[in-house]
Amino acid sequence: MTSIWDDFPSHADVRQAFQHALQRGRLTQSYLFLGPAGVGKQRFATKLAQCLLCFERPPGQLDACGRCSQCRPFQACTHPDFLRVDRDPGKRELTVAKFIGERDQRGKAGLCYELSIRPAAGSRKIAIINDADTMNDEAANALLKTLEEPPEEALLILIAANLDALLPTIKSRCQTVRFSPLPDEVVIEYLQRESLVTTPEEAHWLASLSGGSLVTARQLAQPGFREIRQDWLAKLALPSWDGLQTAQELASRIEKLGNDTAEQRQYTLWLLQAAAEFYRSALRGLLNPASSGAGAANAASWISRWSADVDQAVDLIGDLLERCIVATVHLQQNVSIALCLEALCHDLSSRASVSSSR
Numbered sequence: 001m002t003s004i005w006d007d008f009p010s011h012a013d014v015r016q017a018f019q020h021a022l023q024r025g026r027l028t029q030s031y032l033f034l035g036p037a038g039v040g041k042q043r044f045a046t047k048l049a050q051c052l053l054c055f056e057r058p059p060g061q062l063d064a065c066g067r068c069s070q071c072r073p074f075q076a077c078t079h080p081d082f083l084r085v086d087r088d089p090g091k092r093e094l095t096v097a098k099f100i101g102e103r104d105q106r107g108k109a110g111l112c113y114e115l116s117i118r119p120a121a122g123s124r125k126i127a128i129i130n131d132a133d134t135m136n137d138e139a140a141n142a143l144l145k146t147l148e149e150p151p152e153e154a155l156l157i158l159i160a161a162n163l164d165a166l167l168p169t170i171k172s173r174c175q176t177v178r179f180s181p182l183p184d185e186v187v188i189e190y191l192q193r194e195s196l197v198t199t200p201e202e203a204h205w206l207a208s209l210s211g212g213s214l215v216t217a218r219q220l221a222q223p224g225f226r227e228i229r230q231d232w233l234a235k236l237a238l239p240s241w242d243g244l245q246t247a248q249e250l251a252s253r254i255e256k257l258g259n260d261t262a263e264q265r266q267y268t269l270w271l272l273q274a275a276a277e278f279y280r281s282a283l284r285g286l287l288n289p290a291s292s293g294a295g296a297a298n299a300a301s302w303i304s305r306w307s308a309d310v311d312q313a314v315d316l317i318g319d320l321l322e323r324c325i326v327a328t329v330h331l332q333q334n335v336s337i338a339l340c341l342e343a344l345c346h347d348l349s350s351r352a353s354v355s356s357s358r
């Protein structure tokens with residue numbers, strides 16, 4: 001028998017939990033789906049919604065028939081009782097208008113208004129709020145009123161990656177459902193299916209860097225980013241390089257690559273991660289010459305310049321790693337990408353070359 005979950009085998013544990021809740025009549029009205037970006041929270045929420053709206057759901061099963069008068073409009077994205085709130089393209093926040101309408105229509109439009117109207121077709125209205133962790137305070141307070149007293153037929157699913165960005169009052173009104181990173185094999189299968197890689201080795205390598213996120217895997221697989229990363233690692237392996245020039249080149253290439261500052265910041269973080277991994281490989285190579293791994297050859301040739309003085313090399317690598325961590329913290333604290341890269345590249349290039357000429 002086919003199931004609507006056939007093409008989405010991930011998060012079987014969460015599915016099981018919802019099936020039990022459904023069998024026991026214990027579904028609540030507000031859920032918070034929490035987990036890293038790109039692990040399928042939204043897709044899961046959409047399938048769950050179809051299951052709950054389906055008129056011919058197999059008894060006791062969290063599934064949908066795919067044919068009934070609810071499933072057909074659902075699959076055509078025209079179901080009147082399935083609502084979704086998304087951030088507008090290019091915007092950083094979910095605004096209050098999404099919940100209670102624009103200024104001239106306050107209380108007469110938006111999600112909270114829609115939920116207050118009885119379902120058109122069945123006995124439920126289901127709403128998904130994407131990027132709920134980007135609601136501004138005004139939006140969150142508008143939604144809070146609905147969460148405090150949800151209409152009887154309403155079921156809300158808030159989707160978020162960052163729990164700290166949600167108001168405590170919002171969190172406490174929702175039942176949290178945690179989504180784990182996807183296993184490597186799911187990411188590998190995705191990269192191959194979407195033709196984002198040319199060899200199985202590439203797919204394995206990118207999956208290992210992706211943190212179990214399809215969004216991350218897709219961004220890391222971008223040819224533009226892979227080129228920058230490769231050039232960056234080659235630069236780190238040089239006996240001496242120009243820190244300022246490298247930083248400026250990196251910043252300008254990243255700016256062209258990322259659609260917005262958040263994405264550019266993320267790419268920069270991955271470059272910092274790559275540098276840290278490079279130095280860790282060097283350290284492993286230094287302490288255990290038989291070791292191997294990603295980037296080991298590059299790092300091994302770089303560290304061979306210090307092989308005569310292991311203590312000095314270990315100290316230096318410690319310093320360089322610490323510098324990568326500091327830069328990561330600065331970047332997360334919203335220091336500008338250009339400034340962050342300039343300081344980092346200055347320190348990495350000057351410390352490594354000063355030490356090698358000692």
Ligand SMILES: [Zn+2]
Binds near residue numbers: 054055065066070071
């Ligand atoms: Zn159905």
